[in-house]
Ligand SMILES: Nc1ncnc2c1ncn2[C@@H]1O[C@H](COP(=O)(O)OP(=O)(O)OP(=O)(O)O)[C@@H](O)[C@H]1O
C-alpha cells in the first residue's frame with residue numbers, strides 16, 4: 131500500500147509537469163505581448179523592450195519553462211501577478227480556502243443527498259418516494275449548474291430575500307453556491323447509489339444476513355451499503371473534476387473571490403503567471419482528490435487491498451528468486 | 452416416539468409474476484421430529500427451495516403469496532407471526548444453509564465477523580466473547596481460527612460452505628434446513644461436508660431438513676424422505692420404505708436414472724418428458740404424461756394415501772404396498 135501511494139505520488143509529479151507544459155505552450159501561442167499588456171497602449175517601444183528584458187520574456191521557451199519549474203519546486207514561487215504586482219502564490223493562498231470550502235461542501239452535500247435519496251429509492255423501489263427522487267434527479271441533472279445557480283439566486287436571494295445574492299462575507303454567502311453545486315452533483319451519485327444498491331439487494335449474502343435474524347436497517351447499513359459503495363466512490367472520484375470546474379462557474383456567478391473567479395479574471399486580462407499558477411493549483415487539487423478516492427476505495431474493497439499486498443509479495447519473491 | 456418440532460400443514464405457495472401464476476408448492480404437509488433428518492428430493496423447479504423459504508419466513512414478497520396452510524414451530528404459526536418474532540427464530544432456533552455457497556458470504560466482511568454477527572444477534576455477549584465463540588465455530592467446521600480475519604475471496608468453495616455451516620450452527624438451532632449444501636462442491640469436498648453435518652447432528656441433536664436432488668446423499672443422511680414433484684409430495688416415508696419399497700412411478704424413475712445403476716452394463720434410463728409448466732398445472736395426476744404405468748384411472752385428482760406403516764403415496768396404482776414387502 132505504501133509503495134502504491136509513493137508510485138502514485140511520482141506519477142502525480144509527471145502529470146502536473148505535463149499540465150504546466152501544456153498551459154505554457156497554449157499561452158506561448160496566444161497572440162499578444164504580456165509586456166505591452168502590463169504597460170498599456172500608450173507606453174513606447176523602449177519601455178516595452180525594457181519590460182520584456184525585466185521579465186526575461188525573450189529567453190527561449192524551454193529556458194523560461196525550466197526557470198518556472200525551478201522556482202516552483204525550490205522556492206515555492208509561482209511568479210508575480212502582472213496586474214497586482216503581488217506574488218501569485220500569496221494571492222492564491224488567500225483564495226484557495228474559499229474554493230476548497232465550496233468544492234468540499236458541494237461534494238459533501240451532493241454525497242449526502244445522493245446517498246440518502248439513492249438508498250431510499252433502492253430499498254423502496256417502485257414506490258412513490260422512488261418516483262419522486264427519480265424525477266428530481268432528472269430535473270437537476272438536466273439543468274446546467276450555471277442555470278441552476280441563477281434560478282436559486284433568483285428564488286432565494288431576489289424574491290424571498292433569505293440569502294445574500296453575491297459576494298463573500300461569511301459562511302451564509304456560501305449556502306447558495308454550495309446548494310447549486312451540491313444539487314447538480316448529487317444526481318449522478320444518486321443514480322449510482324440507487325443502481326448499485328439494487329444490484330446488492332439481490333445478492334445471496336443479503337438473504338444470508340436475513341436468515342441470521344438481522345434487522346432490515348442493519349442489513350442496509352452493514353451489508354448492502356458497504357458493498358454498494360465501491361462503484362460510488364470511484365464515481366465520486368471521477369466527478370471531482372466536474373465539481374471543481376463547476377465551482378469556477380458558480381464562483382463567478384455569485385461573485386465569490388475564490389480561485390476560479392481569480393483565474394477567469396486573469397484569463398480576461400492575460401495575467402500569465404496567475405493563469406499558470408491557478409491551473410497548476412487546480413490540477414494539483416484534482417490529483418490529490420483522485421489519490422484520496424483511490425485510497426478510500428482500497429479500504430472498502432478487500433480484494434483490491436489484497437491485490438496490492440500480493441503484488442508486493444510476488445515482487446519480493448521475485449527479488450529473492 | 453420423539454416429539455414433532457416442525458409441522459407443515461397444507462402449505463400452498465404461488466409466485467404471481469407477469470407470465471402468470473406459478474404454483475410452486477401445492478398442499479404440502481409434513482412433520483419433522485426432534486433429532487431426525489428429513490430429506491426433500493425432487494428435480495429442479497419442484498418447489499423445494501420455496502418450501503424451505505416458507506419455513507424461514509423469507510419468501511420474496513412480492514411475488515410470493517402463501518395461499519393456504521400453516522407452519523407450526525414450537526406451537527406458533529410461522530406464517531402468521533410478526534417479523535420481530537421471526538427474527539428471534541432465524542439464525543437462532545431455525546437456520547438455513549442456502550443453495551450456493553460461493554455467493555452466500557458478504558465479500559467485504561471478515562468471515563469470522565460474519566459468524567460473530569449471528570452470535571451477537573441472539574446471545575447477550577460482548578464483542579470479544581462473540582469472537583471467541585466464533586473462533587470455536589470455525590474450529591468445529593475444521594477451519595483454523597487464525598483465519599478469522601480473512602475475507603471470503605481467500606476461501607475455497609468448500610471452505611466457504613464450512614463457514615456457512617458454522618454460521619448456521621453457531622447458535623445451536625433446533626432445526627437446520629440445508630438446501631443442496633453440496634451440489635456446488637466437488638465430490639471429495641462433498642463427502643467431507645456431509646460427514647461434518649452428520650457429526651454435528653449427532654453432537655448437537657439438531658433436526659435437519661436436507662434438500663437435494665441426489666438420492667445418494669439422501670441414502671447416506673436421512674431418516675425419512677419426501678419426494679416432491681411439481682410442488683406436491685408424491686411419496687413420503689422412512690428411508691427404507693421409499694428406497695426398498697418404492698411405490699410411486701416417479702420415485703422409481705429417479706432410481707432408474709441413477710448412473711450407479713448403469714454400472715452393471717445397463718443404459719441410463721432418464722425419465723422421459725419434463726415437468727409440467729407450473730403456471731398451468733393439470734388437475735389430475737401431474738406425473739401422468741411421463742408415467743410408464745399410466746391408465747384411465749390416472750385422469751382424476753389423486754390423494755396422498757397411506758399404503759401401510761405411514762408410507763404415503765400419491766398414485767392410484769402404486770408399484771408396491773407395505774403389506775407385500777417381506778414376500
Ligand atoms: N422469485 C421467484 N419468482 C417467480 N418464480 C419463482 C421464484 N422463485 C422460484 N420460482 C418458481 O417456483 C418454482 C419452484 O422453484 P424452487 O426454487 O422452489 O425449486 P427448487 O425445487 O428449489 O429447484 P432447484 O432444484 O433448481 O433449486 C419454479 O417453477 C420456479 O421457477
Ligand SMILES: [Mg+2]
Nearest residue numbers: 499500550630
Ligand atoms: Mg432450490
